[in-house]
Amino acid sequence: MEHYVCEQTELEERKMYYVALEGLEIGVILVNDQIHAIENTCPHFEGPVCLGNVSERVRMRMDENRMSEGDYHSKEEVNVVCPWHGFEFDIKSGECIADPQFVLRKFNPQVKDGKVYITI
Numbered sequence: 001m002e003h004y005v006c007e008q009t010e011l012e013e014r015k016m017y018y019v020a021l022e023g024l025e026i027g028v029i030l031v032n033d034q035i036h037a038i039e040n041t042c043p044h045f046e047g048p049v050c051l052g053n054v055s056e057r058v059r060m061r062m063d064e065n066r067m068s069e070g071d072y073h074s075k076e077e078v079n080v081v082c083p084w085h086g087f088e089f090d091i092k093s094g095e096c097i098a099d100p101q102f103v104l105r106k107f108n109p110q111v112k113d114g115k116v117y118i119t120i
């Protein structure tokens, strides 16, 4: 069933917007101009994952000899970090970075006439 969430203009980059639908808590977030919606239940021990920090993945820069040249923040790869045990999840795929067996439940937000909807 399709549910109205909010006006598209209410969403701010990397700021979680919360909604309760059909008994589920869902976090809706704008990241790099894409809207994502995830259940606020961590697949590890059901922590409130949407309350965690949203941050760019830190990658190592390597030279041609595979020696480290320091790190950098990847603007294309953004993670949400569960506040309970620190598991990091890719906001696009929902997969846990350290252990892909843990995957966030995601929904597919739709924008119609400037309004955001989620189907559950």
Ligand code: FES
Pocket: 042, 043, 044, 045, 046, 047, 048, 049, 082, 083, 084, 085, 086, 087
């Ligand atoms: S409950 Fe989220 S990392 Fe453990």
